[in-house]
Amino acid sequence: MNIRSIGARLTIWYTSLLTLTFIFLGSFSYGLLTYNLSRDMDFALNNIAEVMAQRALDQSTPFIPSDVEKLFHRFFGFSHLDLHIDLLDPSGRRDSRHFPSRSRKLFLSPEVLKNASQGLPTFETVEFSGSRPVRIMTMPVIEAGRIVNLVQVGMSLENMYKTRQNFLLIMASVLPLVLLLAGGGGWLMAHRTLKPVDQITRTAQRISGEHLDERLQETGTGDELDRLAKTFNNMLGRVGDTFYQMRQFTADASHELQTPLTILKGEMEVALRSQRSLEEYQRVLKSGLEEIDRINHLVGGLLLLARADAGVIRLDLRSVALKQLVLEVREQMKVVADDHNVSLHSNLPESVSVRGDQEYLRRLLLNLVDNAVKYTPAGGKVTLSLHSDTGWASLKISDTGIGLSCEEQERIFSRFYRANDTRSRNEKGVGLGLNIVRSIVEAHKGQILVKSTPGQGSTFTVTLPINPSPASHSS
Helix, strand or coil, X not given: CCCCCHHHHHHHHHHHHHHHHHHHHHHHHHHHHHHHXXXXXXXXXXXXXXXXXXXXXXXXXXXXXXXXXXXXXXXXXXXXXCCEEEEECCCCCECCCCCCCCCCCCCCCHHHHHHHHCCCCEEEEECCCCCCCEEEEEEEXXXXXXXXXXXXXXXXXXXXXXXXXXXXXXXXXXXXXXXXXXXHHHHHHHHHHCHHHHXXXXXXXXXXXXXXXXXXXXXXXXXXXXXXXXXXXXXXXXXXXXXXXXXXXXXXXHHHXXXXXXXXXXXXXXXXXXXXXXXXXXXXXXXXXXXXXXXHHHHHHHHHHHHXXXXXXXXXXXXXXXXXXXXXXHHHHHHHHHHCCCEEEEECXXXXXXXXXXXXXXXXXXXXXXXXXXXXXXXXXXXXXXXXXXXXXXXXXXXXXXXXXXXXXXXXXXXXXXXXXXXXXXXXXXXXXXXXXXXXXXXXXXXXXXXXXXXXXXXXXXXXXXXXXXXXXXX
């Protein structure tokens, strides 16, 4: 049977466990009761037999029935049932001098006679037809080192059997009540305990992409379910932020793609409305190629960022000499810098190698230098420097450009973000460059920081782990 309700399963498990515990404790108690009753009976029979043995040695004081009644009442605390008492000679024949003939002759087995001949007392349980078993204690009476009599004391086990039966009846009567109370209490406890889970379920059912502001009610108790609610609320917060970023990302990407496509479509439509000269067609085609390059650049950046988000950027890890790479990037960007009337400088006092993907690191430097050149006014300066310290290589790209405010520094690495001053300067770009830079740095287990002062310039610092030298590997 498949029970889907956790509350029902907890109730069944709780009731079953309590039932097994009750049965175990009941069985243990029943065994302990039986053991104590048997031990107490043997102890009392032994004491009575010792008293009778002492009286048997006193030939002048014979036992009478009233004495036996008092003796049993003294040791058992209640009147006897089917009392058996006898005095025998060493051969096992009854000695009628002390006990009346109305007493039933007790059973005397060869084993008992053998033990008695050796001076050992014997306990045994004997069954008589038509009555309960009788517990018998046979004790030799020794005088002057010689066995003169055998004392037998027996008592019916009916009282003990009735006590055990009453115990079992009580247990059987209590068990259904215990199961009923345990089942009801277990169900109430499970229902009360799992009530927050029902609230979590109802809240989760209401949550959708349009209602990510829903939150679970926290009880403040600090228990497991309260921690679950807090964790769920934190998760909802992260999911909400992710949804917002995805929506913003989709909107920005659509906008950035729509602009070049609109320009491209408009120019094509204008070119086709009437006959144009060869130069005009070439201009339209050249403009279209520029927009296609812009779209291609945007799509390539989005693909790289998608791979970074999925954690599947594949790096061709090799030893990369950063000094040589910086010099190559400086020469490559010199044309762009000259076009903006910005001077490029480098400060490369030492050679440092890192383990990384050379093409990705080249793209990282190109993006940073391109940003620095584009946002530095004419006559400004961009400096590339390289240093190493305690296992880390530091690349710094400093400029004397427009700088960034504190708010802009916090958002500069966001996708599609461009500073207001940047937009006002009509610089080309889609706002993915620095986000791509950060993704490349993180893929290389490094970090990037920015320090900037509005109107004075900015410094981007990239730190990467230094590639261990061959000597350090051999050591």
